[in-house]
Amino acid sequence: MPERYAKITGWGKYVPERVLTNADLEKMVDTSDEWITTRTGIKERRIRGENEQASDFSVKSALPALEMAGLAAKDLDLIIVACSSPDYLVPGVATIVQHKLGARCGAFQITSGCSGWVYALVTATQFIQAGTMDNILVIGTDLVSYGVDYTDRTTCVLFGDASAAVVLQPSEEPAGVITYELGSDGSGAEHLYVPGAGSVMPISKYGDRLVKERLGYIKMNGPEVFKFATRTLASSMKRVMDKAGLLPEDIALFIPHQANLRIIETAARMMHQPLDKFMINLQKYGNTSAASVPLALVEAIEEGKCRVGDKVVLCAFGAGLTWASAVVLLGSGEVSLAHSWLSLGRLAKRTVGKARDAVQAFLLNVQMRRLEAKRKAKAR
Numbered sequence: 001m002p003e004r005y006a007k008i009t010g011w012g013k014y015v016p017e018r019v020l021t022n023a024d025l026e027k028m029v030d031t032s033d034e035w036i037t038t039r040t041g042i043k044e045r046r047i048r049g050e051n052e053q054a055s056d057f058s059v060k061s062a063l064p065a066l067e068m069a070g071l072a073a074k075d076l077d078l079i080i081v082a083c084s085s086p087d088y089l090v091p092g093v094a095t096i097v098q099h100k101l102g103a104r105c106g107a108f109q110i111t112s113g114c115s116g117w118v119y120a121l122v123t124a125t126q127f128i129q130a131g132t133m134d135n136i137l138v139i140g141t142d143l144v145s146y147g148v149d150y151t152d153r154t155t156c157v158l159f160g161d162a163s164a165a166v167v168l169q170p171s172e173e174p175a176g177v178i179t180y181e182l183g184s185d186g187s188g189a190e191h192l193y194v195p196g197a198g199s200v201m202p203i204s205k206y207g208d209r210l211v212k213e214r215l216g217y218i219k220m221n222g223p224e225v226f227k228f229a230t231r232t233l234a235s236s237m238k239r240v241m242d243k244a245g246l247l248p249e250d251i252a253l254f255i256p257h258q259a260n261l262r263i264i265e266t267a268a269r270m271m272h273q274p275l276d277k278f279m280i281n282l283q284k285y286g287n288t289s290a291a292s293v294p295l296a297l298v299e300a301i302e303e304g305k306c307r308v309g310d311k312v313v314l315c316a317f318g319a320g321l322t323w324a325s326a327v328v329l330l331g332s333g334e335v336s337l338a339h340s341w342l343s344l345g346r347l348a349k350r351t352v353g354k355a356r357d358a359v360q361a362f363l364l365n366v367q368m369r370r371l372e373a374k375r376k377a378k379a380r
């Protein structure tokens with residue numbers, strides 16, 4: 001069992017005012033409210049204001065999270081922002097957020113598509129468990145609307161803009177991320193990507209072609225990503241529960257990435273769990289990429305769907321292809337008897353490993369001394 005856990009002590013969210021409905025999209029591309037609703041479950045999404053950037057979104061979700069945790073920005077030891085739509089390609093958006101908040105700590109960006117925030121949460125947890133940091137802000141922000149081609153009906157109906165954040169602080173009681181899984185399968189990188197503007201097709205060399213062929217926008221092989229998502233969601237959630245010694249019955253709420261209602265329904269069927277045990281807010285926001293899981297978590301708490309002391313399972317998946325899942329204990333408390341035994345088992349394994357290393361080092365030392373003695377005897 002770790003000596004320190006990373007407890008979620010504050011949270012916040014920000015969604016822009018502008019609403020883009022299915023009816024609005026009907027006027028822009030060859031689609032229909034009926035198609036979007038039955039194929040995805042999405043009814044509307046939020047779109048950033050003209051001069052709103054990822055750093056602005058991040059600050060707006062961070063401030064309520066800091067206030068709830070009783071922290072000032074200057075108290076922070078680290079800021080991690082999961083974001084694939086930053087203000088600039090370089091630097092990452094986290095430094096701009098650090099500056100706008102008036103924080104004086106390290107800050108970095110994780111670009112891992114829709115999985116980014118769960119990756120960031122797990123990463124932040126490691127610094128707290130290692131005992132090297134106390135106050136970490138973990139933000140998930142994406143302004144997917146700026147990377148979406150509003151002439152491409154296969155992608156533009158899916159995405160929206162949002163941000164959500166949590167503050168992590170140390171706890172001696174079990175809290176926060178209890179078990180996790182981080183996954184990557186880069187063989188599927190081109191199933192969901194922006195082909196242009198990276199080193200493969202620099203803007204400086206391919207600028208005209210990028211504009212003409214619309215290569216600076218998100219391209220997605222929907223059916224391939226759909227298959228990957230349905231394969232991953234239920235199985236990854238199950239693996240993190242197994243690691244924690246928990247059953248679905250022990251979980252208050254499953255909080256999946258909000259990409260498509262059909263993906264969530266499939267996972268619920270595969271896990272033999274009722275759909276109302278899954279947080280769903282995609283009808284209001286669409287797929288908000290790195291903001292999706294934290295926004296769903298924050299709204300689940302606000303709506304009383306999960307409470308302090310509850311265990312929830314998070315699972316995100318997307319570009320990469322990547323995925324990330326975690327069992328998270330809200331507030332602090334006990335996890336499960338099985339978890340304690342599993343942790344004791346891990347501790348015992350570590351202790352045995354250390355003892356084995358010590359014996360090996362001792363034997364090596366004896367051998368070295370013998371060889372040295374032999375060498376000296378020969379020299380005489």
Ligand code: UT7
Nearest residue numbers: 031032035039114153154157222223225226229259260318
């Ligand atoms: O955040 C990262 C994770 N992302 C995901 O998990 C997304 C995973 N993929 C999906 O959710 C689904 O694949 C989509 C919602 C993107 C697409 O649904 P689908 O049922 O897989 O549709 P499809 O791509 O197989 O297309 C079926 C038909 C096609 O027409 P034809 O070729 O059969 O005549 C499409 O052109 O639906 C058509 N279509 C549309 N029709 C009306 C595609 N998009 C639209 C649209 N409106 N917006």
